Amino acid sequence: MKIIPENKLADLINKWRSDARHVIGPKNVHGDIVFETLEKDEQPCLDFLNTALPPKEFLFPMRETILNFVPKEDEWTPFTNLNEGNIVLFGIRACDVTGINLFLDQLFLSDPPDPYYGARRKSAAIVVLACEEPDEYCFCPSCNSGPALATGFDLQLIHIGDEYLVQIGSPAGERLLNGLQLETPSMDQVGLKNYVIDECRKKCRKVELEGVEEIIKDLWEDEIWKEVSNYCIRCGGCNFVCPTCYCFDMNDRVVSSGHSQRMRTWDSCLLRGFTRMAGGVISRDDKFTRLRQRFYHKLLFWKEKWGGPHACTGCGRCSRVCPGFIDFGEVVEKIKSRAGHADT
Numbered sequence: 345m346k347i348i349p350e351n352k353l354a355d356l357i358n359k360w361r362s363d364a365r366h367v368i369g370p371k372n373v374h375g376d377i378v379f380e381t382l383e384k385d386e387q388p389c390l391d392f393l394n395t396a397l398p399p400k401e402f403l404f405p406m407r408e409t410i411l412n413f414v415p416k417e418d419e420w421t422p423f424t425n426l427n428e429g430n431i432v433l434f435g436i437r438a439c440d441v442t443g444i445n446l447f448l449d450q451l452f453l454s455d456p457p458d459p460y461y462g463a464r465r466k467s468a469a470i471v472v473l474a475c476e477e478p479d480e481y482c483f484c485p486s487c488n489s490g491p492a493l494a495t496g497f498d499l500q501l502i503h504i505g506d507e508y509l510v511q512i513g514s515p516a517g518e519r520l521l522n523g524l525q526l527e528t529p530s531m532d533q534v535g536l537k538n539y540v541i542d543e544c545r546k547k548c549r550k551v552e553l554e555g556v557e558e559i560i561k562d563l564w565e566d567e568i569w570k571e572v573s574n575y576c577i578r579c580g581g582c583n584f585v586c587p588t589c590y591c592f593d594m595n596d597r598v599v600s601s602g603h604s605q606r607m608r609t610w611d612s613c614l615l616r617g618f619t620r621m622a623g624g625v626i627s628r629d630d631k632f633t634r635l636r637q638r639f640y641h642k643l644l645f646w647k648e649k650w651g652g653p654h655a656c657t658g659c660g661r662c663s664r665v666c667p668g669f670i671d672f673g674e675v676v677e678k679i680k681s682r683a684g685h686a687d688t
């Protein structure tokens with residue numbers, strides 16, 4: 345562990361840039377905190393609870409070209425921006441890093457691995473900024489994904505007074521600090537770090553997820569899905585803001601005469617066209633079937649397929665963003681209240 349004074353953080357970020365690293369961090373853009381490239385001399389916004397979107401778009405872009413196709417020559421060429429260089433994802437919350445480590449990596453790096461995601465992931469250093477304060481929707485401790493991480497980062501910064509305690513989680517993290525003369529924290533500073541994290545943890549909302557997978561199994565035909573989906577306006581927001589959602593669509597388009605492209609674009613299981621098949625059949629045409637799919641995927645299907653935790657990191661974004669005020673924690677409570685009332 346090391347200590348870096350607040351007023352030296354800019355030096356650290358400048359050093360990464362001078363090492364030809366592309367630094368991405370939180371910025372205040374018209375009142376929203378979003379991840380963007382930190383241009384020369386630009387410093388991150390550090391006064392925020394969480395960002396509007398998780399940083400997944402830097403590993404899995406909202407829209408990307410994955411193939412160029414030149415039909416006249418009967419030739420296709422894989423195309424991607426794999427040489428963008430090393431990136432530093434700075435200031436990511438623990439819940440969002442868990443989204444990358446346990447969910448996006450599992451999906452995109454399992455055999456056969458996705459080369460586009462894989463190349464970006466390999467070149468990305470992850471610098472966590474542990475939370476000091478949750479908002480009313482945050483429940484990361486219920487998902488073991490925050491407010492700070494035990495592993496799974498290159499560096500982790502915890503704000504203690506007017507300094508940051510820096511935890512080094514990997515050789516890549518060590519390299520990010522190369523050349524800097526940083527002090528080792530005292531016992532008091534380590535104690536303060538634990539206090540900051542514990543206080544934040546205590547303030548987080550609790551969502552009792554344990555055992556929900558056993559209860560939801562019996563609720564496929566339950567009225568709960570129609571009740572809750574009455575408030576859904578099918579905007580897809582809950583999927584797009586979620587650090588564990590990864591669904592995408594593929595489209596081919598003509599760029600110019602003799603040149604076409606295959607595009608990959610984020611998709612949402614709440615949108616009507618998500619299950620549209622050739623011939624126009626939509627297998628989840630009723631809105632409640634799509635909302636049900638989302639909750640079954642988060643609370644049961646992911647666990648059944650991959651094992652491990654539920655597919656939620658407790659970031660609270662889906663509740664925060666939903667125009668119909670559908671709250672993830674309240675739906676979990678409704679599901680749990682149906683225990684023993686299967687399919688009635």
Ligand code: SF4
Nearest residue numbers: 576577579580582666
């Ligand atoms: S954010 Fe709310 S309204 Fe929008 S699709 Fe999701 S559940 Fe429906």
Ligand code: SF4
Nearest residue numbers: 586656657659660662
């Ligand atoms: S389901 Fe909701 S609370 Fe859970 S990780 Fe996704 S956006 Fe965050």
